[in-house]
Amino acid sequence: MTVQRTSLFTKYEIKSKNLQNRFAVAPMTRVSANKDGSANQRMAQYYQRFATGGFSLVITEGVYTDDMFSQGYKCQPGLSNASQAKSWQQVVDSVHSHSGMIFAQLMHAGALSQHNKYVNHTAGPSSVQPLGQQLAFYYGNGPYPTPRALTESDISTVIDGFVESAVRAINIAGFEIHGANGYLLDQFMTEQTNRRHDKWGGSLQNRIALTFEVCKKVREALGEQIPLGVRISQGKVNDYAHKWAGGEKDAEIIFGTLAQAGVDYIHVTEYEAWKPAFPDSKSSLIALAKRYAPDVTIIGNGALHEPGKAELVMNDGADIIALGKAALSNADLPIKWQNGQSINPINTDMLNPIADLKDYELTL
Numbered sequence: 456m457t458v459q460r461t462s463l464f465t466k467y468e469i470k471s472k473n474l475q476n477r478f479a480v481a482p483m484t485r486v487s488a489n490k491d492g493s494a495n496q497r498m499a500q501y502y503q504r505f506a507t508g509g510f511s512l513v514i515t516e517g518v519y520t521d522d523m524f525s526q527g528y529k530c531q532p533g534l535s536n537a538s539q540a541k542s543w544q545q546v547v548d549s550v551h552s553h554s555g556m557i558f559a560q561l562m563h564a565g566a567l568s569q570h571n572k573y574v575n576h577t578a579g580p581s582s583v584q585p586l587g588q589q590l591a592f593y594y595g596n597g598p599y600p601t602p603r604a605l606t607e608s609d610i611s612t613v614i615d616g617f618v619e620s621a622v623r624a625i626n627i628a629g630f631e632i633h634g635a636n637g638y639l640l641d642q643f644m645t646e647q648t649n650r651r652h653d654k655w656g657g658s659l660q661n662r663i664a665l666t667f668e669v670c671k672k673v674r675e676a677l678g679e680q681i682p683l684g685v686r687i688s689q690g691k692v693n694d695y696a697h698k699w700a701g702g703e704k705d706a707e708i709i710f711g712t713l714a715q716a717g718v719d720y721i722h723v724t725e726y727e728a729w730k731p732a733f734p735d736s737k738s739s740l741i742a743l744a745k746r747y748a749p750d751v752t753i754i755g756n757g758a759l760h761e762p763g764k765a766e767l768v769m770n771d772g773a774d775i776i777a778l779g780k781a782a783l784s785n786a787d788l789p790i791k792w793q794n795g796q797s798i799n800p801i802n803t804d805m806l807n808p809i810a811d812l813k814d815y816e817l818t819l
């Protein structure tokens with residue numbers, strides 16, 4: 456089967472919500488919220504441009520979930536209290552007013568936290584210093600501190616944070632649980648950062664249990680009508696080349712488990728999403744997600760800013776494609792593709808020296 460470029464322009468439905476095409480904006484942290492973690496008018500303007508430009512789905516930047524260890528970055532927005540939740544209304548309204556749909560990405564930074572206005576140390580599955588250096592473009596500097604291991608009671612607080620922040624923002628169209636890129640849920644999933652001997656550590660089934668539990672509890676709290684997804688990756692912001700040690704077997708366990716957690720979609724992100732996921736495999740991670748979670752919508756992400764690449768992953772089973780950096784330089788990328796126009800090259804200046812919203816970007 457060959458997917459024609461036009462198939463990207465067909466409608467799609469997630470939980471009775473209609474998407475006009477298959478284009479989503481990938482979640483991108485832009486450290487531009489107010490210091491108290493509330494969203495602002497600049498953010499509303501930024502997100503609105505994607506809806507105007509033809510993206511039918513906008514996934515927000517990672518939003519922190521509690522007033523304990525979840526915040527990762529200075530000027531990151533939160534949903535950890537009522538006033539932060541209320542502040543998102545202007546963003547949601549601006550996207551809705553242009554017929555777009557918006558999902559909030561719920562994120563707990565865990566051991567990768569670089570700034571937290573609520574507590575003065577970091578916490579993760581185990582007391583293991585993260586690899587790599589803090590991200591300078593989010594105001595970080597130097598190595599990550601060694602986190603303290605979360606207790607069972609802390610883990611309950613983590614789960615409650617995801618659930619309560621979703622409930623607080625139930626008027627936002629949908630939610631994505633950030634289970635990827637090296638943040639807390641991924642730290643639990645990863646052998647190197649999870650050295651626990653309790654029910655949250657050891658086998659991959661145990662290590663994926665927290666992601667499963669969060670998805671299940673959020674689903675229970677939201678009811679069946681609100682779209683809910685989860686994002687999964689192999690690579691991490693502090694370890695790009697990480698691969699799941701068990702290859703396709705791990706993919707079967709991870710995607711098979713998440714399919715049971717009540718999510719509507721799995722958002723799979725890889726550096727180049729169409730490439731084989733493992734050295735000894737022919738299948739992309741998207742194809743494996745479709746194979747092991749066949750009834751779940753698959754969003755594919757990773758360097759898909761050429762129509763041919765987007766078509767390849769649609770052929771592999773992606774239902775929706777998410778674009779990150781190319782969307783920043785082309786908030787109207789779907790319209791350009793539909794009209795056969797070329798797109799602006801990716802402009803990484805926008806993210807330097809700090810990845811915050813730039814005035815010129817808001818008017819592109």
Ligand SMILES: Cc1cc2nc3c(=O)[nH]c(=O)nc-3n(C[C@H](O)[C@H](O)[C@H](O)COP(=O)(O)O)c2cc1C
Nearest residue numbers: 481482483484516517724757758759778779780810
């Ligand atoms: C500035 C920036 C911020 C990002 N922030 C997030 C984030 O908050 N949550 C997340 O899941 N991924 C985040 N990502 C990763 C993107 O969602 C995406 O996976 C990555 O850019 C690869 O897609 P692309 O090749 O289309 O850019 C970020 C990427 C960039 C460039």
